[in-house]
Amino acid sequence: MSLLRHALARGLSSGPTFNPVCEGVLGALTSAVGAENVTTSESARNLHGTDESFHPTRAPEAVVTPHTTEQVSAVMRICNENRIPVVPFGTGTGFEGGVGAMYGGISLALHKMTDIVEVNSSDFDATVRAGVTRHQLNDWIKEEGLQFPIDPGAGASVCGMCATSASGTNAVRYGTMRENVLNMEVVLADGRVIHTAGKGSRAKKTSCGYNLTNLFVGSEGTLGVITQATVRLYGVPEATAAAISSFPTIASAVETVVQVLQCGIPVARMEFLNPDMISACNSYSNLDLKVAPTLFFEFIGSPSGVEEQAQLAEELCTYNEGDNFTWATAQEDRTRLWKARHNCWYAVKAGYPGLHAYSTDVVVPVSRLPEIVEYCHELAGGMGVPAPIVGHVGDGNFHCFLLSDQNDTEEVARIKDFSGRLAERAQDLGGSCTGEHGIGLGKQALMERELGPHGIDTMATIKRSLDPNLILNPGKVLNMRHLC
Amino acid sequence: MASLRVLVGCKRVIDYAVKIRVRPDALGVVTDGVKHSMNPFDENAIEEAVRMKQKKVVKEIVVVSCGPTQSQETIRTALAMGADRGIHVEVPKGTEENLQPLAIAKIFAKLVEKEKPDVVILGKQAIDDDSNQTTQLLAGLLEWPQGTMASVVEHSDGKLKITREIDGGLEDISVNLPAVISADLRLNEPRYATLPNIMKAKKKKIEKMSPEDLGVDVTPRLKVLKVVDPPVRAAGDKVPDVATLMSKLKERGHI
Numbered sequence: 011m012s013l014l015r016h017a018l019a020r021g022l023s024s025g026p027t028f029n030p031v032c033e034g035v036l037g038a039l040t041s042a043v044g045a046e047n048v049t050t051s052e053s054a055r056n057l058h059g060t061d062e063s064f065h066p067t068r069a070p071e072a073v074v075t076p077h078t079t080e081q082v083s084a085v086m087r088i089c090n091e092n093r094i095p096v097v098p099f100g101t102g103t104g105f106e107g108g109v110g111a112m113y114g115g116i117s118l119a120l121h122k123m124t125d126i127v128e129v130n131s132s133d134f135d136a137t138v139r140a141g142v143t144r145h146q147l148n149d150w151i152k153e154e155g156l157q158f159p160i161d162p163g164a165g166a167s168v169c170g171m172c173a174t175s176a177s178g179t180n181a182v183r184y185g186t187m188r189e190n191v192l193n194m195e196v197v198l199a200d201g202r203v204i205h206t207a208g209k210g211s212r213a214k215k216t217s218c219g220y221n222l223t224n225l226f227v228g229s230e231g232t233l234g235v236i237t238q239a240t241v242r243l244y245g246v247p248e249a250t251a252a253a254i255s256s257f258p259t260i261a262s263a264v265e266t267v268v269q270v271l272q273c274g275i276p277v278a279r280m281e282f283l284n285p286d287m288i289s290a291c292n293s294y295s296n297l298d299l300k301v302a303p304t305l306f307f308e309f310i311g312s313p314s315g316v317e318e319q320a321q322l323a324e325e326l327c328t329y330n331e332g333d334n335f336t337w338a339t340a341q342e343d344r345t346r347l348w349k350a351r352h353n354c355w356y357a358v359k360a361g362y363p364g365l366h367a368y369s370t371d372v373v374v375p376v377s378r379l380p381e382i383v384e385y386c387h388e389l390a391g392g393m394g395v396p397a398p399i400v401g402h403v404g405d406g407n408f409h410c411f412l413l414s415d416q417n418d419t420e421e422v423a424r425i426k427d428f429s430g431r432l433a434e435r436a437q438d439l440g441g442s443c444t445g446e447h448g449i450g451l452g453k454q455a456l457m458e459r460e461l462g463p464h465g466i467d468t469m470a471t472i473k474r475s476l477d478p479n480l481i482l483n484p485g486k487v488l489n490m491r492h493l494c
Numbered sequence: 495m496a497s498l499r500v501l502v503g504c505k506r507v508i509d510y511a512v513k514i515r516v517r518p519d520a521l522g523v524v525t526d527g528v529k530h531s532m533n534p535f536d537e538n539a540i541e542e543a544v545r546m547k548q549k550k551v552v553k554e555i556v557v558v559s560c561g562p563t564q565s566q567e568t569i570r571t572a573l574a575m576g577a578d579r580g581i582h583v584e585v586p587k588g589t590e591e592n593l594q595p596l597a598i599a600k601i602f603a604k605l606v607e608k609e610k611p612d613v614v615i616l617g618k619q620a621i622d623d624d625s626n627q628t629t630q631l632l633a634g635l636l637e638w639p640q641g642t643m644a645s646v647v648e649h650s651d652g653k654l655k656i657t658r659e660i661d662g663g664l665e666d667i668s669v670n671l672p673a674v675i676s677a678d679l680r681l682n683e684p685r686y687a688t689l690p691n692i693m694k695a696k697k698k699k700i701e702k703m704s705p706e707d708l709g710v711d712v713t714p715r716l717k718v719l720k721v722v723d724p725p726v727r728a729a730g731d732k733v734p735d736v737a738t739l740m741s742k743l744k745e746r747g748h749i
Contacts, residue, residue, distance in 0.1 A: 154692070
């Protein structure tokens with residue numbers, strides 16, 4: 011698509027000046043990384059323009075696969091000089107269209123940078139290159155009794171998780187990526203390489219200057235290319251117990267959650283499933299859970315510790331009229347108890363074959379959960395669709411899965427409307443339009459509402475300083491009209 | 495409550511996630527500087543022994559590994575998972591690839607004489623040589639019953655009821671003790687070693703000996719002639735429609 015058509019399509023009178031990936035540029039890229047690491051094949055381009063989101067594939071003009079930081083740096087220099095958009099690509103498991111090449115350019119595929127550089131078990135840190143996935147890291151360190159626990163569900167790359175500030179079911183215990191990245195090697199738009207906390211630093215805490223590490227965490231590929239990350243590790247728990255309990259109302263479940271937190275029970279996971287979700291899971295996984303608001307718990311610690319935690323949790327559930335409290339410690343029993351929660355996404359999709367599933371992602375203070383879940387049910391009722399909900403209830407973050415025929419523009423529009431209204435209500439309740447999935451393509455207007463014009467301008471100032479030619483993942487996070 | 499004693503074997507192999515590279519001399523694969531860990535099926539074997547101990551069916555678990563000095567790390571992992579003590583049958587570094595199933599089986603037969611366990615549990619095969627022979631050879635040498643590819647093991651009254659995973663499905667057998675079992679993947683979900691248990695494991699005993707101490711000749715009987723990479727996959731053909739696909743498949747004799 012020509013740049014003018016791009017600009018018109020986005021309602022702009024003028025856009026940034028990008029150049030197409032011409033023969034000359036391909037030649038330079040080939041010199042930088044080798045011919046076997048540059049491809050313009052249709053299937054490779056489509057693959058690299060697709061993620062797990064609702065957004066359709068937006069293929070880049072070429073896919074470039076560097077193996078070293080020097081190569082990434084050389085590629086960035088070439089693209090910056092020639093004004094070619096660069097979209098960093100980890101595992102393509104994002105939920106907000108972060109990988110789409112909206113302005114053409116190249117996809118910078120980082121999966122070949124596969125080294126686990128070092129693991130320091132006494133210091134609980136590990137340094138990994140951009141292509142290492144969290145599963146690979148965990149496999150590597152488990153023999154030493156260590157884990158990297160941030161669990162977004164998907165088999166994401168650690169550096170991709172840095173870029174999107176990923177979170178997961180155990181954020182309530184371990185935090186999100188913001189709390190767990192110690193240092194990153196980042197290649198800037200012009201090819202310069204920085205270490206956000208200084209080269210070789212593994213310090214657990216620092217007061218050294220601006221927090222560059224957390225500037226790049228969550229920047230979704232728009233401020234720099236993350237080529238390496240040093241992350242916190244934790245011990246594998248000695249004992250784990252899982253429990254579930256159903257409740258008569260959402261409010262009673264949430265009240266239990268608040269009390270669990272107030273009692274200081276150090277839950278590893280605390281998840282909420284609403285009746286629609288339980289039904290879907292019962293069908294898919296052949297379970298017969300009571301179709302009611304349900305809490306799933308995971309406790310970790312010493313064997314006596316987890317028993318104590320489970321007993322206290324049972325008391326709290328019963329106090330709030332919870333019933334069917336069941337708990338287990340053996341691996342297979344815990345897996346069975348949590349089966350519903352693990353298979354949620356697939357359970358919902360399986361109920362509606364051929365339809366595309368969309369996940370909302372909002373977060374509110376925990377005490378406002380009953381209100382917003384109620385509102386979510388209302389919106390769904392209005393649309394006449396089921397609203398299966400799964401929530402990281404300890405953080406006040408929940409997802410509602412909506413299904414639609416991607417080719418039915420009305421349905422798609424209704425879902426966008428639903429999502430927008432839900433996000434705005436979350437913002438009004440003191441929360442955020444995105445708990446963990448990021449802004450990407452679809453939530454830019456919501457981000458503007460959340461941060462206000464001055465907040466957006468501050469972000470735009472940072473973006474323009476670090477990437478004056480706007481080549482890094484253009485069209486994501488910040489809308490172009492704030493930058494041109 | 496029975497009080498069985500179990501001997502479990504474990505092998506230090508190249509980690510399953512590592513990309514294997516053939517050595518320049520084409521007689522083996524590169525092992526220097528490559529990550530090694532416990533053979534996955536051996537994790538199942540140890541886990542099963544630990545569960546039997548937790549159920550108080552078993553009173554002592556002795557874990558054995560044959561290999562170079564680094565095999566001690568593998569034994570420590572087993573101790574961290576819950577084994578009580580270890581035996582390291584050490585061979586000089588670089589010679590471990592010559593330890594073949596028959597030699598291992600003979601070593602275990604001697605250890606059985608020494609330790610007098612009621613059950614020997616091994617992983618069904620090692621992921622480096624994929625032999626799946628040691629359990630069977632050992633059973634033969636000892637003239638003990640065997641339950642290989644076990645996915646369920648239950649103990650009652652001096653017998654073991656075993657479900658075996660076989661090509662046609664599942665086979666249920668009952669073996670008298672003492673017996674040899676080999677663990678399959680679906681036998682259990684092995685636990686992770688935790689830091690407190692790793693620390694405790696450092697205090698558990700590992701006895702060291704050589705094959706010669708046991709009077710076992712480990713000279714290999716099989717000679718590796720050549721190790722090569724699998725052939726590089728050729729590019730496929732894209733076809734425009736189903737009709738063309740069908741005709742190409744017919745052309746190439748696939749249908």
